[in-house]
Amino acid sequence: MSKRVSFQHSRRPSLSRVRGAVVAAGLGTSMVLGAGAAFAAGTAGAPDSVNLIDAGTADSVARQAAVQGKVAETAAAKKAAAIKKAAAVKKAALKKAHGWETPVNRYELSASFGNDGSRWAHKHSGQDFAVPIGTKVEAAHGGTVVKAGPNGGGDGPAYGNAVVIKHGDGTYSQYAHLSKIEVRIGEAVKTGEKIALSGNTGNSSGPHLHFEIRHTADYGSAVNPVGFLHKKGVSV
Numbered sequence: 001m002s003k004r005v006s007f008q009h010s011r012r013p014s015l016s017r018v019r020g021a022v023v024a025a026g027l028g029t030s031m032v033l034g035a036g037a038a039f040a041a042g043t044a045g046a047p048d049s050v051n052l053i054d055a056g057t058a059d060s061v062a063r064q065a066a067v068q069g070k071v072a073e074t075a076a077a078k079k080a081a082a083i084k085k086a087a088a089v090k091k092a093a094l095k096k097a098h099g100w101e102t103p104v105n106r107y108e109l110s111a112s113f114g115n116d117g118s119r120w121a122h123k124h125s126g127q128d129f130a131v132p133i134g135t136k137v138e139a140a141h142g143g144t145v146v147k148a149g150p151n152g153g154g155d156g157p158a159y160g161n162a163v164v165i166k167h168g169d170g171t172y173s174q175y176a177h178l179s180k181i182e183v184r185i186g187e188a189v190k191t192g193e194k195i196a197l198s199g200n201t202g203n204s205s206g207p208h209l210h211f212e213i214r215h216t217a218d219y220g221s222a223v224n225p226v227g228f229l230h231k232k233g234v235s236v
Contacts, residue, residue: 126212160202
């Protein structure tokens with residue numbers, strides 16, 4: 001009688017079962033940690049591949065950050081420009097509301113009233129506004145032109161081309177070192193009206209507008225123009 005020989009199945013898992021478990025474990029890792037972490041965990045034995053992918057990801061992130069940075073800079077620049085424009089509009093409105101304004105819109109203040117030195121025979125009689133040649137010069141207040149021409153309009157060659165306007169309150173404003181005069185004696189002008197172009201004529205150390213407020217039309221009666229404008233509500 002032949003004996004049946006029975007063999008118990010080995011408890012060692014088959015290769016296919018092992019692979020299935022690995023795949024399942026990988027899927028579980030992906031669900032918990034994310035696909036990137038699972039891939040990195042599954043490719044621990046292939047560092048070259050992982051490094052290449054990480055480098056590519058870092059480069060992509062860097063490019064995106066650079067683009068976002070440029071967008072942010074552009075937005076900040078536009079916002080700053082809008083704020084500056086709004087401030088300029090507000091300033092212009094305030095000046096016109098008080099009936100007086102500065103004779104130029106964009107400028108740097110240079111020599112001030114009362115300064116002395118080798119450049120002047122006497123103390124400086126006005127306020128200098130440093131502006132490029134050809135800058136529009138406006139009437140600081142409405143009035144009538146009483147002087148206009150070379151030789152300071154009659155006040156002397158140191159002023160170069162100049163204009164003097166008489167105002168209704170009895171004060172006078174003077175504009176000197178002009179490159180071009182665009183009004184004539186006897187002409188009525190309004191606040192903010194273009195009367196000339198700035199220049200560098202006469203006794204001038206560089207392109208600028210010399211501006212005075214006077215008690216009379218003639219040299220020697222000037223007062224501090226910045227203080228005068230401040231009293232009129234105009235910020236200089």
